[in-house]
Amino acid sequence: MNFSDSEIVASILTEHGYLYSRDLQEADIILINTCSIRENAEQKVRHRLQYFRSLKKKKPGLIIGLLGCMAERTKTALIEEENLLDLIAGPDSYRDLPNLLAKIGQGHPLVHTILSQEETYADIIPVRLDKNGVSGFISIMRGCENFCSYCVVPSTRGQERSRDANSILRETQDLFNKGYREVTLLGQNVNSYRWSENGIFITFAELLARVASLDHLLRIRFATSHPKDFSDELLLTIAQNSNICKAIHLPIQSGSNKVLDRMNRKYTRDQYLERITAIRHYIPECAISTDIITGFCGETEEDHQQTLSLMENVGFDFAYMFKYSERKMTLAAETLKDDVPDPIKERRLREVIQLQQELSLKSNKLDVGKIFEVLIEGESKKSNNYFSGRNSQNKVVVFPKAKTGVNHYVNVKILRCTSATLMGEVL
Numbered sequence: 104m105n106f107s108d109s110e111i112v113a114s115i116l117t118e119h120g121y122l123y124s125r126d127l128q129e130a131d132i133i134l135i136n137t138c139s140i141r142e143n144a145e146q147k148v149r150h151r152l153q154y155f156r157s158l159k160k161k162k163p164g165l166i167i168g169l170l171g172c173m174a175e176r177t178k179t180a181l182i183e184e185e186n187l188l189d190l191i192a193g194p195d196s197y198r199d200l201p202n203l204l205a206k207i208g209q210g211h212p213l214v215h216t217i218l219s220q221e222e223t224y225a226d227i228i229p230v231r232l233d234k235n236g237v238s239g240f241i242s243i244m245r246g247c248e249n250f251c252s253y254c255v256v257p258s259t260r261g262q263e264r265s266r267d268a269n270s271i272l273r274e275t276q277d278l279f280n281k282g283y284r285e286v287t288l289l290g291q292n293v294n295s296y297r298w299s300e301n302g303i304f305i306t307f308a309e310l311l312a313r314v315a316s317l318d319h320l321l322r323i324r325f326a327t328s329h330p331k332d333f334s335d336e337l338l339l340t341i342a343q344n345s346n347i348c349k350a351i352h353l354p355i356q357s358g359s360n361k362v363l364d365r366m367n368r369k370y371t372r373d374q375y376l377e378r379i380t381a382i383r384h385y386i387p388e389c390a391i392s393t394d395i396i397t398g399f400c401g402e403t404e405e406d407h408q409q410t411l412s413l414m415e416n417v418g419f420d421f422a423y424m425f426k427y428s429e430r431k432m433t434l435a436a437e438t439l440k441d442d443v444p445d446p447i448k449e450r451r452l453r454e455v456i457q458l459q460q461e462l463s464l465k466s467n468k469l470d471v472g473k474i475f476e477v478l479i480e481g482e483s484k485k486s487n488n489y490f491s492g493r494n495s496q497n498k499v500v501v502f503p504k505a506k507t508g509v510n511h512y513v514n515v516k517i518l519r520c521t522s523a524t525l526m527g528e529v530l
Contacts, residue, residue, distance in 0.1 A: 132165075170197070176258065218261035223266040276317055311347060320512075323347045326352050348496070358414070361406060390498065467522060471519060476494065481509055
């Protein structure tokens with residue numbers, strides 16, 4: 104989501120005469136797009152600001168601005184703490200950046216963090232900042248109204264609003280015409296996408312089908328899905344369209360009903376497992392990934408064991424795993440006690456990571472001997488004699504270079520694997 108927002112910012116500023124640079128040393132303006140979901144993300148930003156401080160000492164006229172969720176959450180407090188920033192702008196303030204930048208130097212640092220009930224940036228074709236020209240990201244909605252008790256997104260990005268379906272199709276077609284062969288549709292909860300067209304509501308499943316119909320050579324991915332809204336209609340749409348990737352990210356967060364209730368996730372363990380059963384029924388070859396938080400408020404050892412047992416039950420192919428960090432402006436911070444000691448959080452996280460590595464390796468071993476269509480994304484990180492790409496299941500596949508180059512599809516037979524990577528040869 105943040106990467107997509109950065110491309111929107113780049114588009115707005117280039118339309119007003121600014122030039123984008125990949126070299127920090129030559130930049131006159133540095134804008135840091137931020138996330139507030141995890142404490143670790145905010146700490147990385149603060150460390151990065153210290154580096155920018157050294158750049159500003161060498162170049163006093165350098166303008167440094169903070170954008171996004173961290174800007175929305177901290178507002179003026181960060182200006183006082185860091186004594187470095189010239190500008191703070193929230194995620195609904197990007198259209199005002201040219202005007203704000205023009206006013207810098209007239210006095211105090213500028214702060215613009217008013218949330219909008221309508222802004223979707225639907226009319227803006229983002230400047231593509233990725234280097235490979237293979238995969239692009241398209242935001243289809245903004246905000247969230249699920250109010251999970253640990254999450255700052257409703258406070259930092261505002262209420263949920265869906266983007267005009269026709270603008271999404273235009274942006275997708277533009278990417279395809281520019282040579283991109285994969286798009287990822289983004290939203291805090293894509294399942295709740297709804298757009299009214301001539302009095303008829305378009306669901307996410309219908310939008311997905313329309314995007315897939317633009318060209319069979321275009322692969323479609325999406326993130327993120329909320330289990331409570333994941334419909335059979337969506338599963339049927341994925342099953343019926345070969346170019347919609349067979350990989351679903353379905354966050355569970357915890358395997359304990361008690362913890363899920365405190366998290367305000369609005370589903371139970373059994374309801375989540377029922378959705379997993381439905382996925383396996385409609386799309387047997389589908390890969391399933393998830394998010395897991397360890398050490399949430401009140402989590403007992405029994406709760407933790409229930410998370411481990413659910414992981415084994417599902418057999419996730421991949422997972423994003425974190426220990427709980429309390430965030431201000433959340434329901435959990437206001438009403439629940441962060442009472443799990445940090446060493447216990449870390450130990451539980453290690454156990455979750457270890458189990459997931461075992462599950463990922465088990466999943467990948469089942470792919471040895473199979474043949475997958477892989478979209479080549481570039482050279483392998485470890486050797487320029489190898490290409491790297493992903494299959495429909497979103498698994499990384501590495502193979503010796505062939506005559507076919509980047510941004511093309513090849514069929515690869517898997518010969519061996521690790522827990523993170525499939526390795527094979529082009530047929």
